[in-house]
Amino acid sequence: VASARRSSAKKKPAGRYHHGDLRRALLDVAGAMLEEDGPEAFTMREAARRVGVDHRAAYRHFEDRRALLAVVAEDGYRELVEVIERELALAAPSDHGARLGRLARAYVEFANRRPGRYQVMTGPRVNEDGRFPGVETALADAFHLVRRELDAGIATGAFRPVDVTEVVLTLWAGMHGVASLIAMRRLRVRREGFGDFAERAIGHTVRGLLRDDTELD
Amino acid sequence: VASARRSSAKKKPAGRYHHGDLRRALLDVAGAMLEEDGPEAFTMREAARRVGVDHRAAYRHFEDRRALLAVVAEDGYRELVEVIERELALAAPSDHGARLGRLARAYVEFANRRPGRYQVMTGPRVNEDGRFPGVETALADAFHLVRRELDAGIATGAFRPVDVTEVVLTLWAGMHGVASLIAMRRLRVRREGFGDFAERAIGHTVRGLLRDDTELD
DNA sequence: ACCTGAACACCGTTCAAGT
DNA sequence: ACCTGAACACCGTTCAAGT
Numbered sequence: 001v002a003s004a005r006r007s008s009a010k011k012k013p014a015g016r017y018h019h020g021d022l023r024r025a026l027l028d029v030a031g032a033m034l035e036e037d038g039p040e041a042f043t044m045r046e047a048a049r050r051v052g053v054d055h056r057a058a059y060r061h062f063e064d065r066r067a068l069l070a071v072v073a074e075d076g077y078r079e080l081v082e083v084i085e086r087e088l089a090l091a092a093p094s095d096h097g098a099r100l101g102r103l104a105r106a107y108v109e110f111a112n113r114r115p116g117r118y119q120v121m122t123g124p125r126v127n128e129d130g131r132f133p134g135v136e137t138a139l140a141d142a143f144h145l146v147r148r149e150l151d152a153g154i155a156t157g158a159f160r161p162v163d164v165t166e167v168v169l170t171l172w173a174g175m176h177g178v179a180s181l182i183a184m185r186r187l188r189v190r191r192e193g194f195g196d197f198a199e200r201a202i203g204h205t206v207r208g209l210l211r212d213d214t215e216l217d
Numbered sequence: 218v219a220s221a222r223r224s225s226a227k228k229k230p231a232g233r234y235h236h237g238d239l240r241r242a243l244l245d246v247a248g249a250m251l252e253e254d255g256p257e258a259f260t261m262r263e264a265a266r267r268v269g270v271d272h273r274a275a276y277r278h279f280e281d282r283r284a285l286l287a288v289v290a291e292d293g294y295r296e297l298v299e300v301i302e303r304e305l306a307l308a309a310p311s312d313h314g315a316r317l318g319r320l321a322r323a324y325v326e327f328a329n330r331r332p333g334r335y336q337v338m339t340g341p342r343v344n345e346d347g348r349f350p351g352v353e354t355a356l357a358d359a360f361h362l363v364r365r366e367l368d369a370g371i372a373t374g375a376f377r378p379v380d381v382t383e384v385v386l387t388l389w390a391g392m393h394g395v396a397s398l399i400a401m402r403r404l405r406v407r408r409e410g411f412g413d414f415a416e417r418a419i420g421h422t423v424r425g426l427l428r429d430d431t432e433l434d
Numbered sequence: 435a436c437c438t439g440a441a442c443a444c445c446g447t448t449c450a451a452g453t
Numbered sequence: 454a455c456c457t458g459a460a461c462a463c464c465g466t467t468c469a470a471g472t
Contacts, residue, residue, distance in 0.1 A: 119341065122397065166414070200387075
């Protein structure tokens with residue numbers, strides 16, 4: 001009854017997607033579903049339904065569900081790089097501690113603005129088995145921003161000559177940890193305060209990086 | 218054909234579970250499934266199948282799938298508290314920096330030993346809507362261990378008088394971040410080195426906590 | 435009390451076929 | 454090339470009924 005009503009009253013949607021933009025349409029709709037109800041709630045069938053296409057059509061553009069989510073993750077890392085670069089442009093090139101704080105702020109605010117996408121990006125499903133090299137390189141690009149800032153701080157002598165790989169991982173873990181606490185609703189801070197919190201949290205680690213003779217407020 | 222063969226060849230499993238240990242059996246089997254294939258792979262039907270019971274029987278003991286996983290998470294946090302306390306007992310009560318390092322080591326090694334369970338514990342599904350107060354209190358107990366150690370360090374003057382809530386969250390975020398990196402296989406450290414890495418990672422933040430006149434190696 | 439058969443409304447994915 | 458109908462082997466959850 002319901003299906004009969006649907007097909008008679010609404011007919012087929014007008015859009016055809018013979019042009020290759022079905023791929024784009026599916027990715028857009030996936031992003032929307034992710035932010036509405038989280039990664040679990042994304043299904044191939046519902047995505048196809050929203051686009052107005054048979055669910056089988058999606059497999060013409062994505063090998064399977066994971067492959068589609070991998071592209072979502074990749075796009076997410078690219079956007080993350082953009083917002084971080086934009087935030088860093090606002091800070092003095094010489095204040096290396098402040099720059100790492102800004103970086104953490106941009107990272108956490110991104111995760112807070114797109115929690116569904118962020119969960120896909122950091123979930124084990126997309127990352128576990130070196131499949132999806134696109135995700136790997138996009139993530140590496142984001143990761144590299146932290147290394148660049150840390151290297152710069154060490155080169156100018158603002159930071160102690162620490163093990164760079166280890167500290168980059170530590171900073172990355174800290175930012176992701178804060179973002180996760182937020183996703184788990186474990187942070188009793190009002191929403192607008194997340195960026196501030198991230199900046200202060202990373203500040204505790206940055207303080208450990210500074211040379212002992214550095215002046216602190 | 219298959220179902221006919223199964224029922225004729227194997228008959229019903231002998232166990233009855235009229236004693237109330239079906240609940241226990243389901244939790245055990247859930248733990249095993251989680252470690253085998255991750256949280257996604259856990260299903261009520263497969264769990265019931267392994268226990269040798271109709272899948273409907275599980276709903277006699279757990280309201281739904283999430284409720285069962287919540288108990289798994291709660292048990293996980295209790296075990297986490299135990300392993301942390303055990304590790305802390307090995308450290309001098311007066312070396313507060315080292316104690317936080319030990320705590321991070323125990324935390325990360327737990328996550329690495331039971332990755333499936335850890336993902337359930339920290340996933341948003343179990344935590345999102347204040348349902349399952351048992352999870353909340355078990356997590357609070359674990360969280361409190363960090364606060365206790367930090368308070369002690371500040372009281373003796375080893376640490377600066379920082380904002381305790383903020384720093385506890387920072388340390389917690391750092392530990393979880395490292396554990397997540399491991400789960401995502403983003404840490405190019407051999408498996409036995411995870412605990413060492415966690416200890417050093419948290420050490421960078423601890424260094425920021427120490428009074429400026431503290432001797433460092 | 436505890437357990438189950440049958441059913442409902444979903445999934446992801448594949449085959450063979452349509453334009 | 455691009456799309457779909459029908460089907461397979463799964464899910465979580467519920468009803469009404471069995472012991």
